[in-house]
Amino acid sequence: xxxxxxxxxxxxxxxxxxxxxxxxxxxxxxxxxxxxxxxxxxxxxxxxxxxxxxxxxxxxxxxxxxxxxxxxxxxxxxxxxxxxxxxxxxxxxxxxxxxxxxxxxxxxxxxxxxxxxxxxxxxxxxxxxxxxxxxxxxxxxxxxxxxxxxxxxxxxxxxxxxxxxxxxxxxxxxxxxxxxxxxxxxxxxxxxxxxxxxxxxxxxxxxxxxxxxxxxxxxxxxxxxxxxxxxxxxxxxxxxxxxxxxxxxxxxxxxxxxxxxxxxxxxxxxxxxxxxxxxxxxxxxxxxxxxxxxxxxxxxxxxxxxxxxxxxxxxxxxxxxxxxxxxxxxxxxxxxxxxxxxxxxxxxxxxxxxxxxxxxxxxxxxxxxxxxxxxxxxxxxxxxxxxxxxx
Numbered sequence: 001x002x003x004x005x006x007x008x009x010x011x012x013x014x015x016x017x018x019x020x021x022x023x024x025x026x027x028x029x030x031x032x033x034x035x036x037x038x039x040x041x042x043x044x045x046x047x048x049x050x051x052x053x054x055x056x057x058x059x060x061x062x063x064x065x066x067x068x069x070x071x072x073x074x075x076x077x078x079x080x081x082x083x084x085x086x087x088x089x090x091x092x093x094x095x096x097x098x099x100x101x102x103x104x105x106x107x108x109x110x111x112x113x114x115x116x117x118x119x120x121x122x123x124x125x126x127x128x129x130x131x132x133x134x135x136x137x138x139x140x141x142x143x144x145x146x147x148x149x150x151x152x153x154x155x156x157x158x159x160x161x162x163x164x165x166x167x168x169x170x171x172x173x174x175x176x177x178x179x180x181x182x183x184x185x186x187x188x189x190x191x192x193x194x195x196x197x198x199x200x201x202x203x204x205x206x207x208x209x210x211x212x213x214x215x216x217x218x219x220x221x222x223x224x225x226x227x228x229x230x231x232x233x234x235x236x237x238x239x240x241x242x243x244x245x246x247x248x249x250x251x252x253x254x255x256x257x258x259x260x261x262x263x264x265x266x267x268x269x270x271x272x273x274x275x276x277x278x279x280x281x282x283x284x285x286x287x288x289x290x291x292x293x294x295x296x297x298x299x300x301x302x303x304x305x306x307x308x309x310x311x312x313x314x315x316x317x318x319x320x321x322x323x324x325x326x327x328x329x330x331x332x333x334x335x336x337x338x339x340x341x342x343x344x345x346x347x348x349x350x351x352x353x354x355x356x357x358x359x360x361x362x363x364x365x366x367x368x369x370x371x372x373x374x375x376x377x378x379x380x381x382x383x384x385x386x387x388x389x390x391x
Contacts, residue, residue: 033074037100042079045207045232046107053129056310068318069326087114101328109133109178129313137357141389146356148313151384155256156186158276158362158378163254164194167224174229175206183229209237215245228255236265243269259367261304273367279305279347280365280374288346308346355386
């Protein structure tokens with residue numbers, strides 16, 4: 001085995017050789033592909049959302065010639081099945097077997113929380129492109145874990161402010177899991193801040209879509225408004241069931257994601273529904289116009305908020321990589337650059353809080369045809385307070 005000894009060499013030669021060895025090691029490292037672990041659902045309730053997030057991430061990379069900071073991007077993709085019981089094993093496969101440079105995922109909050117624990121324990125860089133679980137950027141926050149999407153509190157809070165503009169009482173309906181609970185808490189806080197009162201919280205287990213008993217109870221309570229949090233395929237059925245039950249015109253419905261990416265399937269049942277979210281179809285800014293055109297060209301489809309979140313996950317990772325010229329071993333420098341990143345996102349200006357959660361504008365949208373059209377900004381530069389983060 002060839003080795004180098006510096007013991008009896010002159011100092012100037014020693015320094016030169018040492019620099020050469022270190023430099024050649026850095027060059028070798030940055031000449032290898034950078035590995036991106038995409039742990040997203042490709043089956044089940046959230047399959048379409050996982051696909052769209054991945055599309056957004058890959059679009060940004062393709063716009064940069066398939067490279068980030070001069071390094072070719074290699075994807076290692078794994079179906080998380082939206083199953084928290086498999087999350088630890090799956091995340092560890094990507095980190096320990098495949099040795100990915102960044103872990104990107106996921107949609108389901110329960111799966112994402114386990115992924116974040118693995119990332120924290122192994123000091124692996126992680127970017128969450130959707131799941132809004134409070135713990136990820138709250139009590140579990142870590143220097144190497146970022147989110148490019150939202151906390152569940154953010155759109156819930158904004159929706160509460162929106163509903164309080166016109167209504168004094170409300171009932172909430174949600175799936176009984178972390179995302180649903182946290183979204184409802186955000187709504188309650190915003191609604192109460194605006195002078196409203198939540199009468200009752202109704203829920204059912206994830207991913208149950210038998211909504212009729214809850215809608216019957218809602219009709220009996222007769223609040224001035226209702227707020228809902230379900231996602232994926234559940235959105236379509238809920239909105240249709242709500243309209244079929246005759247509630248659409250008597251109890252105005254509010255939500256965050258309830259019409260996102262599903263308007264074509266929801267049809268007339270969704271028409272006129274108001275939502276509050278950090279992106280709107282056709283948002284007027286140069287970055288979004290270019291993003292929409294690029295996405296349509298590559299995927300022959302119109303992007304939604306999930307595609308934006310994937311795109312910005314890639315943008316954020318690139319900000320870190322560019323700062324260290326592609327040398328992922330300089331993790332501390334990468335993290336600092338990501339913390340200070342100010343991204344030009346299709347959603348508008350995007351920066352990050354102390355807990356690594358997005359600071360972003362929240363828009364009022366109205367469902368018109370197949371678009372969620374922006375009509376107002378309900379709150380500018382909204383940051384999750386993240387009081388439990390000790391990062």
